[in-house]
Amino acid sequence: MRSLTLLAIPAAVQAQGFSTTMLRFGCSQVVIDRIDPLVEPGSIPSAHVHQVVGGNAFNASMPNTDISKLATCTTCTFDQDFSNYWTANVYFKARNGTYKRVPQMVNDAIGAANAGITVYYTAPGPNTVTAFKPGFRMFSGDAARRTSSGLGRNMQSCFRCYTGPNFGGNIYSPCMDPQRDTETFPKQPCPGGIRSSVIFPICWDGKNLDTPNHKDHVAHPVDGPATFAVVNGKCPASHPVKIPQVHYEIVWDTTKFNNKNEWPEDGSQPFVLSNGDPTGYGQHGDYVFGWKDDSLQHAMDNNCFGPTCRGLTTQGFDKANKCQVKTVVREDTEGWLQHLPGQEHMSPM
Ligand SMILES: *[C@@H]1O[C@H](CO)[C@@H](O)[C@H](O)[C@H]1NC(C)=O
Numbered sequence: 001m002r003s004l005t006l007l008a009i010p011a012a013v014q015a016q017g018f019s020t021t022m023l024r025f026g027c028s029q030v031v032i033d034r035i036d037p038l039v040e041p042g043s044i045p046s047a048h049v050h051q052v053v054g055g056n057a058f059n060a061s062m063p064n065t066d067i068s069k070l071a072t073c074t075t076c077t078f079d080q081d082f083s084n085y086w087t088a089n090v091y092f093k094a095r096n097g098t099y100k101r102v103p104q105m106v107n108d109a110i111g112a113a114n115a116g117i118t119v120y121y122t123a124p125g126p127n128t129v130t131a132f133k134p135g136f137r138m139f140s141g142d143a144a145r146r147t148s149s150g151l152g153r154n155m156q157s158c159f160r161c162y163t164g165p166n167f168g169g170n171i172y173s174p175c176m177d178p179q180r181d182t183e184t185f186p187k188q189p190c191p192g193g194i195r196s197s198v199i200f201p202i203c204w205d206g207k208n209l210d211t212p213n214h215k216d217h218v219a220h221p222v223d224g225p226a227t228f229a230v231v232n233g234k235c236p237a238s239h240p241v242k243i244p245q246v247h248y249e250i251v252w253d254t255t256k257f258n259n260k261n262e263w264p265e266d267g268s269q270p271f272v273l274s275n276g277d278p279t280g281y282g283q284h285g286d287y288v289f290g291w292k293d294d295s296l297q298h299a300m301d302n303n304c305f306g307p308t309c310r311g312l313t314t315q316g317f318d319k320a321n322k323c324q325v326k327t328v329v330r331e332d333t334e335g336w337l338q339h340l341p342g343q344e345h346m347s348p349m
């Protein structure tokens with residue numbers, strides 16, 4: 001029983017049409033740097049720090065071509081995946097006003113990754129989606145958002161407060177549980193860390209590999225955004241092509257920052273995204289497709305599930321962790337910082 005032992009899918013979620021065509025695998029950090037080839041191509045530095053995983057073709061700008069041909073290694077466990085996946089980092093702001101980067105916690109279910117992201121690709125079933133084409137990119141979220149997106153149970157970006165070690169028990173079904181998932185950073189200390197989830201749209205216009213805002217070529221189903229792994233919604237006529245649902249999961253190791261004497265005196269929570277957002281509403285994800293040849297299409301068509309797939313090969317984290325990109329921007333992103341990198345001119349919030 002590969003699915004239930006791996007994912008412990010709640011029965012209610014299965015009844016809603018939870019898919020069993022799903023890749024779920026780990027990608028270690030390939031670099032932390034203040035560059036952003038999607039939103040600010042060529043800017044060295046870009047506006048804020050990102051944590052990046054995937055292939056080593058990642059750079060301040062990247063050609064709109066097949067990046068699987070430019071990369072020579074990947075931090076993801078599927079050898080065929082040279083895509084890049086990135087998000088803002090999380091920083092802790094101490095009561096004295098200084099900032100420290102919050103490390104990512106490794107998802108022990110996927111092995112000895114070096115920080116990084118757990119990546120999911122989900123389809124309603126075999127032969128139901130069209131995999132991305134070389135040069136495809138997209139963006140999910142809005143870095144400038146500071147209020148709710150109002151999507152309720154269909155929120156595409158959320159946080160979950162893990163109440164104890166081992167992620168406090170139930171780790172699945174991100175963004176679907178209004179009791180536990182919030183669009184904002186949790187208000188209380190989280191003894192098991194904080195999970196971030198970013199879910200991308202599942203419909204494509206079938207024409208554009210990218211659009212100026214990196215969002216308009218993709219869309220949500222007509223009945224509203226798909227929740228995690230419930231991806232059988234109908235795509236709108238403007239965006240008729242169903243694509244795999246891409247979903248990022250990151251667990252921030254906040255355990256060293258749970259002393260409330262270090263938290264703001266007004267009782268507010270102390271975490272902030274690297275773009276200066278103290279709410280969490282501005283959480284976002286960037287995606288640059290880079291699977292080799294038709295390997296992603298193959299995986300989506302062949303009922304693959306979890307971290308392995310007939311026809312694809314995998315590497316261990318011992319090898320994946322050796323794949324690295326050199327930092328381009330020379331600045332401190334670690335230690336206690338007077339301000340967030342790139343955010344010197346931000347007014348305090
Ligand atoms: C990154 O881009 C710079 C030019 O901006 C180039 O010199 C460098 O070789 C590129 N690095 C990689 C790993 O492609």
Ligand SMILES: *[C@@H]1O[C@H](CO)[C@@H](O)[C@H](O)[C@H]1NC(C)=O
Pocket residue numbers: 094095096097098262336
């Ligand atoms: C600010 O607070 C942090 C956390 O307690 C501490 O480690 C750091 O030394 C303090 N920095 C200054 C300049 O007081």
